[in-house]
Amino acid sequence: MIKLGLIGFPLGHSFSKKYYLEKFEKENIENIDYDLYPIENIADFPKLYQEDECFKGFNVTIPHKQAVMTFLDELSEEAEAINAVNCITIERKNGTTILKGYNTDAFGFQNSLEPLLRPHHTKALVLGNGGAAKAVCYVLNKLDISYKIVSRSLNNGDITYDTLDEQLIKEHTLLINCSPLGTFPKIEECPAIPYEFVTDKHLLYDLIYNPEETTFLRKGKERGASTKNGYEMLVLQAEKNWEIWRNNF
Incomplete structure (x- = not known):
């Protein structure tokens, strides 16, 4: 066995x-x-x-x-x-x-994100700075998408949530939630960004897959943005894991 x-x-x-x-x-x-x-x-x-x-x-x-x-x-x-x-x-x-x-998080993220990218998705805000964010930033570098890490403290990121304004949201049309905010059972939580400045040019990607539509994604969709949850990323990385293991048996 x-x-x-x-x-x-x-x-x-x-x-x-x-x-x-x-x-x-x-x-x-x-x-x-x-x-x-x-x-x-x-x-x-x-x-x-x-x-x-x-x-x-x-x-x-x-x-x-x-x-x-x-x-x-x-x-x-x-x-x-x-x-x-x-x-x-x-x-x-x-x-x-x-x-x-x-x-394999990087593989899963890249292959689930790429089909959704449009020519104007050249700048991203990465919400959170944990291990998942590291894989996301690695992929953004590969795809030549510039990014800023948003954190509660400047010690952990490039900018803080309280400095996000209309200009920053307008410039960064790719918003990626790498924080656990909104995960079941605390589904009402979401990153503290000014959602009123999100438009139909934005793509909101949430690494969370439970619930299927987080508050972060719902708020983006209400503003006309494209949205994607983390389920496909999870499946893709799981299959990549299996490929790696199987080649080693």
């Missing part, structure tokens, strides 16, 4: 477990299990794969996407550039265990 799993804390309702188990059943993929491993202290991570050689890979989520890198032997190019990992392969050779980290 090959084991795969998700580490993070807390893990609550996980998209990953449901997605992979349904995929395995639907595609008749046998002898592979995917489970949740809530680890509060990342120092406990090595016990999992050291004590059970069935483990071939992991997904990594909040709050361990950077801390887990301490335990890795290799990084893919994008994981190194982003400085965050959400996918790990485990290879055992001649008694040596080799862990390699990848970042």
Whole structure:
């Protein structure tokens, strides 16, 4: 039996477990299990794969996407550039265990965003500055889209929410929510931006997928903007994870 799993804390309702188990059943993929491993202290991570050689890979989520890198032997190019990992392969050779980290968030985000981009989407505001924002900024750099990171404190971003005005919103027609604001069950929350300046030229992208339409997206849609939630990004990165693991079995 090959084991795969998700580490993070807390893990609550996980998209990953449901997605992979349904995929395995639907595609008749046998002898592979995917489970949740809530680890509060990342120092406990090595016990999992050291004590059970069935483990071939992991997904990594909040709050361990950077801390887990301490335990890795290799990084893919994008994981190194982003400085965050959400996918790990485990290879055992001649008694040596080799862990390699990848970042498939970037792949998922880029491939779900690109079809929606229009020629005027040349500047973005990235709302939030966590691990997900790092993958988003990596992709924006690749696509030659300039951006500013918006945060509650200037220590963590380029500008603060309270400095957003009509001119900034008008200039930056791509608005990307990388913060957890609006995630179920606190669905009434949303980033504190001046939505009255959003127009039909704007594209609002929310990395959140639950609820399907966040308050951030609803407010954008009310102003005529195009909107996209994070579900397709999640599916694309999940499939990329599977491709990486499968090539390593």
